[in-house]
Amino acid sequence: MSANAVSDEQQTQWIEVCDKNALDSDTGVCALINGKQIAVFYVGKLDEVFAIDNYDPIGKANVLSRGIIGTQGEHICVASPLYKEHYDLRTGECLENSDIRVTAYAVKIENGKVLIAV
Amino acid sequence: MSKQRVIVVGNGMVGHKFIDSVINSDNAENYEILTFSEEPRLAYDRVKLSSYFSGSTVDDLMLTSEEHYQSAGVIYTLNDKVVDIDHDNKTVKLASGKVERYDKLVLATGSYPFVPPIPGKDQPHCLVYRTIEDLEDITASAQESKVGVVVGGGLLGLEAANALKNLGLETHVVEFAPRLMAVQLDEGGGNLLRRKVEALDVNVHTEKNTKNITAGEKHRYRMEFADGSYLETDMILFSAGIRPQDELARNCGIDVGERGGIVIDNYCRTSVEDIYAIGECALWDSKIFGLVAPGYQMAKVALSHIDGGKEEFTGADMSTKLKLLGVDVASVGDAHARTPGAQTYTYEDGVNEVYKRLIVSEDRKKLLGAVLVGDVEAYGTLQQMCVNSMDLPEAPEQLILPASDGSAGAAMGVDALPDTAQLCSCLDVTKGDIVDAVQGGCCTMGDIKEKTEASTGCGGCAALVKSVMDNELKNLGVEVNNHLCEHFNYSRAELADIVRVKKIESFDELLDSHGNGGLGCEICKPTVGSILASFWNDYVLEDKHMGLQDTNDIYLGNMQKDGTYSIVPRVAGGEITPDKLIVLGEVAKEYDLYTKITGGQRIDLFGAQLHELPEIWKKLVDAGFETGHAYGKSVRTVKSCVGSTWCRYGVQDSVGMAIAVENRYKGLRSPHKLKFAVSGCTRECAEAQSKDIGVIATENGWNLYVCGNGGMRPRHADLFATDLDDETLVKYIDRVLMFYIRTADRLQRTSVWLENLEGGLDYLREVVIDDKLNIAQELEDEMTSNIGKYQCEWKTTIENPEKLKRFRHFVNSDETDSNLAYVVEREQRRPANEQERENQIPAVEVTA
Incomplete structure (x- = not known):
């Protein structure tokens, strides 16, 4: 099982979100963590989970968890379901506009549970 | 400056073209346009007249509409005719008695069908082929006839023969000359055309001079020929050429040619000041031009002169390419080799029924003309070579010989064409126009048509225009690449073939076998998802397909700007019972859904949140509705x-x-x-x-x-x-x-x-x-x-508890999206805009 650490792992507090089997391969769900909406994606081929903000800063709606997952060159990303901008799932960077980014969160699977660091 | 009053006499194709050019010119506001037509309708497409018999309606043929003329300020009168011109006082008089003043007068009176002076030609069921009214008469006559004869084996005659055949008549063509299309074709071409036409059950009689039309024994009439033979028929259609409609000009002192036609100069001016003539009524250099393209050119020239311009009409290329009775025929330039010293190359393939002939100059450097029957692929190349006086290749015969590998003969590189070469004669589009359009970003035929109008007339130039476009794209270094995205080096059509032929059933299978690695993306995933659904039609939310589905398909609803969904149940044909309407009303009321009638005759319910979708659809399915697939590319x-x-x-x-x-x-x-x-x-x-x-x-x-x-x-x-x-x-x-x-x-x-x-x-x-x-x-x-394999995706979904789990906003909470805000407008809610959100205009409470 892998973890995509963005912040310093030592300071992070891992919060259990859901069972791993609540995630369908190559799709996303939205988790509510401390009042924040976080999109969690599971890429079956890599057996890896990713987490970024659910809020689409361009479309201004809480929808990113409902986008299509894919790759653009080396980037693993989600395409916003509203206007199709790509957000890198590891960094939260918007590939079409470097001024825009969403927060990416460390996330891992342990003992069949999905854990997010906030 | 006060407006110039321009009267256009006749509203045929050319008269209309003139008016249309005025309307679209930069100086449109300088002119007041009046037009008179003796026909009961405005201009229609006479070139496509025969399509009336294969189902086109009058509306399909119309080139303009009364509304269009009205909105452009064109004053038109139908069913009335100019009968007199007073050129001293610059007025015209109409059959109705009305008198109108003009500053400039444009005669676009066209032509009338020539009917040879044969005794008996004026009886019922002896008709001509020129206007929509003529076609109506022909249709009516055909209902009382079994046999029909067309007099005249030219271009129009063969079209008329096709019409009679379509109307179910035993069809004959009677021609005075020794062959069909004698104007455009040489003997070899005419003979092959005849064989092909006869194979289509059209009887051809050449070298027949009709002397008399008398009562028949087996059929209504008997046509008696000069050689003593006869032919019986129920109907006779005269299509023996056209004559310029110059009566008005002739009666009003305007010069006409010895054999008819209003004499014009290079500016389309007649012998009387401020009077112009254009189209088939005009005689330029002792020639009448019976094609529409030269007429359009004259319309342009006349307008240019009225507008103070210097454009000139200097003759027109009379090359033609057409399909007659399903047979491809083309004629270019001096098809009869009348130029002194002309040499010829002939290729004849009796097996495949192809005839091609080149007429070249004495020194074999220039192409003078060509005749093509059965295979007209080379027309574009040959016509351009001829018109632009381009040098012939070393071995000119290669232009008409099939290549040894069976493909078409050597085509001319379009690079060799000058920029001034006119590719589309209907709309006067040059190679330079196409090149400019490509440089301006056009890269499909659709783009080119929209931008330049090339190939939107008769369409005969489409192949040539496309090769110029492709060539220019290549010159620009644009790799014409239709790969779907970075994950597949295939077009959608190619992927569809692969999926279908190799029976591929999932995206991963296709990506692994034909992709470039990576995970796919929002381009290829839904595309492949759609292809899989088109051929195999699995449930789209099956585990292996779910991740492929686009924004709307994955939740079986249309996502709106705030992330909520709209719901559109199927209302087949727009027919719905009151009870079902009431159900829709009740559901909309219960969930406070904004309700609107769609353009497709159904009802759209907006503003449903994810977790509400299954509840709402359960109610709808129970009431007998099924999904409307409004969310799908379907x-x-x-x-x-x-x-x-x-x-x-x-x-x-x-x-x-x-x-x-x-x-x-x-x-x-x-x-x-x-x-x-x-x-x-x-x-x-x-x-x-x-x-x-x-x-x-x-x-x-x-x-x-x-x-x-x-x-x-x-x-x-x-x-x-x-x-x-x-x-x-x-x-x-x-x-x-x-x-x-x-x-x-x-x-x-x-x-x-x-x-x-x-x-x-x-x-x-x-x-x-x-x-x-x-x-x-x-x-x-x-x-x-x-x-x-059809299924209502919503019915399948609400019966599947596993799939239903995904229809909630949070995976770990029953709360709903707190970001939604609405205001009420015209008694229904809609998403609040940013300003309304900031101003905290009381939002509608969203039911959880």
Whole structure:
């Protein structure tokens, strides 16, 4: 099982979100963590989970968890379901506009549970 | 400056072209335009007149409309005729007695059919072929006739023969000259054309001089020929050439030629000041031009002169290419080798019935003319070579010889064409215009047509225009690459073939076997998802397909700007019971859904949150509704008018047909959305001609229209087939749709698909009706298989607890999205805009 650490792992507090089997391969769900909406994606081929903000800063709606997952060159990303901008799932960077980014969160699977660091 | 008053006498194709050019010119406001037509309608397309017999309506043929003239300020009078010109006082007098003043007068009186002075020619059922009224007379006469004779074996005569054949008559062509199309073809070409025409059951009689028309024994009339022979017939259609309509000019002191025609100079001026003549009534350099392109050129020249310009008419290329009775015929330049010293090359293939002849200059450096029958592929190249006086290759015969590998002969590189070469003579588009358009960003035939109008007239130049476009793209270094995205080096059509032929059933299987690595993306995933659904039609939310589905499909609803969804149940044909309407009303009320009637005759309910979708759909499914697939790139609706069941004018049950068609194709996923309509009569209240598939009732069945579009780039649908019975109609729609699914690009509507389909509508007919590719059965089987696997995706979903889990906003909470905010407008809610959010205008409470 892998973890995509963005912040310093030592300071992070891992919060259990859901069972791993609540995630369908190559799709996303939205988790509510401390009042924040976080999109969690599971890429079956890599057996890896990713987490970024659910809020689409361009479309201004809480929808990113409902986008299509894919790759653009080396980037693993989600395409916003509203206007199709790509957000890198590891960094939260918007590939079409470097001024825009969403927060990416460390996330891992342990003992069949999905854990997010906030 | 006060407006110049320009009167255009005659509203045929050329008269209209002149008016249209004024309307579209920068100086339009300097002119007041009046036009008079003795016909009961404004200008229509006489070139396509014969399509009236294959189902085109008068509306299809119209080049303009009264509304258009009105909005452009053109004053028009129909059913009235200018009978006198007073050029001293610059007025014209009409048959109705009215007098109108002019500053400039443009005579566009056209021509009339020449009827040889044969005794007996004025009897009933002795007709001509020129106007829509003539066609109506021919149709009426055909109903009382078994045999029809066309007098005249020229271009128009053969078209008329085709019309008689279509009307079911035993058809004969009687020609005075020793061969058909004597003006355009040499002996060899004329002989082959005759063989081909006779093979189509049209009887050809050449060297026949009709002396008398008397009562017949077996049929209505007997035509007696000078050689003593005779032919009996019920109807006679004269198509022995045209004569310029110069009577008005002749009577008013304007110079006319010895054999007719209003004499004009290079500016299209007649002998009287401020009077111009254009089109078939005009005589330039002792020549009458009986084609539309030179007429259009004259219209341009006359306008230029009136406007103070210096354009000149200096003759026109009379090369022609056309399909007569299904036979391809072309003639270029000096087809009869009349130029002194002319040399010829002839290629004749008796087996495949092809005849080609080149006429070259004495020194064999220049092409003077050509004749092509049976295979006219080389026309574009030869015509351009001839018109532009380009040098011939070392071995000119290569231009007409088939290459040894069986492909067409050596084509000229379009690079060699000068920029001034006119590619499209109908719309006067040059090579330079096409090159500019490509440099300006056009890279498909659709773009080129929209930007330059090239190939939007007769379409004969399409192949040449495309090769100029492709060549220029190549020159620009644009790699013409239709790869779907970085994950596949294939076009959508190629991927569809791979999926179908290799029976690939999942995206991962395709990516692993034919992709470039990576995970795929929001381009290829939904595209492949759609292809899989078109051929195998699995449930779209099956585990292996779910991640492929686009924004809307994955939640089976249309996502709105705030992330909520709209709901559109199917209302087949737009027919709905009051009880079902009440259910929709009750559901909308319960969930406070904004409600609107759609353009496709159904009802759209907006503002449902994810967790509400299954509850709402459960209620709808229980009430007998099923999903409307409004979220899919798939068959949407079949709009209908009420048809013969209620309407006084309806001739077929359009609602019944619309429901049957909608139920047949519902859920069919395709490269883009598909909209249909069925109208119950020619009044066309369902607007079927703006749909991908349009069906219009006739007295005898259904006319099928294909590839229309409303929306962003409207396109009138093309008439595809006429008077079909129910079974054939469905068969053709099956084939058209599956062929589209197989061959279209990603997100390519049928309208653009057809415009880019090589061979266009004719080719589509060959594939669908004549089964040229021998795939008709496959296409039908694929459709049958798809239809057999139809399911209401919402019914399947609400019965599947695993799938239902995904219909909630949070995976770990029952809370809902706190970001939603609404305001009330016209008694319904809508999403609050940013300003309203900031100003905290009281939001509507959202039910959890």
